[in-house]
Amino acid sequence: MAARARCSREALDAGPQPKDLPTVPLPAELQQSTWIADRAIAQLDELRESEDPFLLYVSFVDPHDPYDPPAEWAERFDWRSIPDPIPQEWDRATGPWQYAAFQDEKFELSTFDRETWLRLRAAYFASCAFVDHQIGRIREALSERGLVEDTVVIFTTDHGDVIGDHGLLMKGPWHYDKTVRCPMIVAGPGVAQGRRFDGLTSHLDVRPLVLELAGVDAGDSEGRALPIRESTLDTERGHERVAIETNTSYVAPADQVRTIITADGWRLTVFCDQAYGELFNLKVDPDEQTNLYDDPDHMGLRLRLTEELVAAMAAPAVVGRT
Structure with missing residues (x-):
């Protein structure tokens, strides 16, 4: 029973033939992501007629389950070249009940064979590429309308997707790195080009950034x-x-x-009313395969991080601040 839905290489190579993954019987030009980009470009046509500053918020649904990119984009990604999921490190007998319940109740993940996982992951990557293409269309529209030199573009998302890593799918309540470390790209006038900031950041930082770009005092943020x-x-x-x-x-x-992540690379996650927890060293164990939560040598660190997490939860006004 403990190995029933493990996402290890042995489990990936076993099991039934792949399930049919969902597809949308519509060409790319009729997909929702195309429609969203079309509406954004149309909005730019209205905004450029005014000399007033503007903030245009464009929200795409994809990439998202059920992992159904347009067929012509799905064909660009060969599932045979896709890396296997990161193995499941938690045990069904001692791990959080949510993980096992999700595997059993939502997708019957124990029925997924290796090809199913890789086809699903390929579909997800195709969805990402399709959305990237739509964002490129918006960026090109800015240029064609003479707005690109005066517009800062911020690209980010609200969460990631484990797409089979750790024996799971989608976003949560699992706080693995792939679900909580989100892309953030800023481009435009005054923004350093081709540079990368490796410090620990938060989506809470977006509001003061936007206000600063607009010349507005963010105040207490x-x-x-x-x-x-x-x-x-x-x-x-x-x-x-x-x-x-x-x-x-x-x-x-x-x-x-609840989770706390530190600049020196530690992640502590606690589950309400459960003895199970997670403590990973993201610098030496980026795939999060060695859970040190119950390791005697790390009890002092676990206690300190727990205290810091409680303090952050008790003072939400400063969550995300140093």
């Missing part, structure tokens, strides 16, 4: 503006720690999971 200019990239430090909260899950509407 939960986050702080991201360093995007040449003069700040090498001098600014990221947060010492960030806290993450999940208050529901696919298997329990009132589920509560």
Whole structure:
């Protein structure tokens, strides 16, 4: 029973033939992501007629389950070249009940063979590429309308997807790196080109960044503006720690999971009313395969991080700040 839905290489190579993955019987030009980009471009036509500053928020649904990119985009990704999922490191007998319940109740993940997993992952990557293409269309529209030199583009998302890593799918309440480390790209006038900031950041930092770009005082903010200019990239430090909260899950509407991630690479996650927890060293164990939560040599660190997490939860006004 303990190995029933393990996402190890042995489990991936066993099992029934792949299930048919969902497809959308529509060409790319009729997909929702295309429609969203079309509406954004149409909005740009209206906005350029005014000399007033503007903020245009464009929200794509994809990439998202059920992992159904247009067929012509899915064909660009050969599932045989896709890396296997990261193995499942938690045990069904001692791990969080949410993980096992999700495997059993939502997708019957124990029926997935290796080809199914890889086809699903290929479909996800195709969806990402399709959305990237739509964002490129919007960026090109800015250029064609003479707006690109005066417009800052911020690209990010609200969560990732484990797409089979750790024996799971989708977003949570699992706080594995692939679900909580989100892309963030800023481009435009005054923004350093081709540079990368490796400090610990949070989506709470987006609000003060947008206000700073607009010349507005952010005041007392939960986050702080991201360093995007040449003069700040090498001098600014990221947060010492960030806290993450999940208050529901696919298997329990009132589920509560809390995490703290530190600048020196530790992730501590606690599950409400459960003895199980997670403690990973993200620097030496980026695939999160060695859970040190119950390791005697790390009890002091676990206690300290737990205290820091409780303090962050008790003072939500400073969550995400150093």
